[in-house]
Amino acid sequence: MMYFLSFLLSWLCGMLVILITAFYSYEQFSIIDITSFAVMTFVSFIVIFLVIYLLILKKINKKISGNKQFVYFPLIFSLLANLPVYFIIWRKVGDYYGKGEATLFTLGFLTSGFVFGLFWAWKNKMLSQRI
């Protein structure tokens, strides 16, 4: 359940950042734009979640403990775990989308990774605390 919730929460936060940024960078952000970004980020996020995030989470959960998790988890997931995604996004600029869209995608994934890391650090802290 927690995996599912962390996935959904992270993806939604990424989408929210895309939606908010679009107010400043898009003249018109139509329902098709919103759907396109939602579907693309959702599918990509499922892939990296299953292939990269869960593996990294399993490893760093054991290696990093305590309050350090609040610093390292968001950094690792937003920067390191997302590296392949950033690479693909910027490699395809000009072919399928422009720089503006690439920036939005990057911001979305940066946020998703950050929130995912923060969520698991918070979850670990919550469970380790005494009632």
Place this chain on the structure above:
Amino acid sequence: MKKLLISYFLLLISLAITAHPGIGIVKDSKGNIYYTDLKQVWKISLDGNKSAVVPGVHTHELYIDEQDNLYGEHLWYNGETKDTWGHYTWCLKNNGELVKEIKPTQGFLTNYSFVRDSAGNMYWVERFTTSRIMKKNKSGEITKITEGKFGFIGWLFAAKNGTLYFTENNKLHKLSPDRKSDSYRIETLAENLGSRSADFNVMGRNYTSYGIWTDAAENIYLAMIDSKKVIRIGADGKPETILGTNSLWLVCSGIFDDNGNLWVLENSPTNDVRARKISKQELARESIVNDATTKTHVLVTIIAGIAIVFLFFIAKFILVKRKQKLHVAI
């Protein structure tokens, strides 16, 4: 990009297509509309009847003079073995006679253009590292209007009075003739035409703006091909969307008829071409649609925000329950 889903669909079904849509849509003095679909030239009469008036011609541009003589070209490729091109230009006279103006010639059209003002002067762009905009007057004298290290220059448009408009990357420029001297004054009307999309590649170039045209009040309109909209450039240089579409048809160019209706030339992913009439009333409704788009954007953003808060509280609730269970177990 923009509409990623659509663009992927476009890519899937148009992999083999080298997209280079035409912009040729003109009207005669009676109000008949002529447009090119790159295979022939069509005429839409005032009663709505459509007929092919110049069959078997591949022309991207059209020009109609004040006597209703229609001009275009036919461009063809001689196959990979020869790897050469050929062309001729034609004129459909107002009496219905079709004549060849320039006889079939090897290569592309040079020192000739369908971008003309009412005096019959021709204008064209020579795109190099230093690009030039050239003019040929009725007596055949060729002069250079301007030159400079521009970015990619799109289609050129000449108003009746000889004022030229062209886009350079994301900018719109105006070249006004100085009536006292033969010089032209260049002015940048808009710095940021607004499209941030670039999924529509035309011969290796990322196009945002495509065809340019004006209305009776000399407002400037641009077909933003990959964001599927038509924008009007106001006096302040600010682009205003006057028409947007979510369909697969791409607006390439347009023209206003005598009643103020907008005719747009649209290209499909399978390279079909159509001319669509948008009435004055429909254009007015477009602004309402634009407002609705903004409202949808705001609404979806708010819903996403609420969903995040909701999910956070669910997660917190589950964790508290789990902690209580652990506590009981201990």
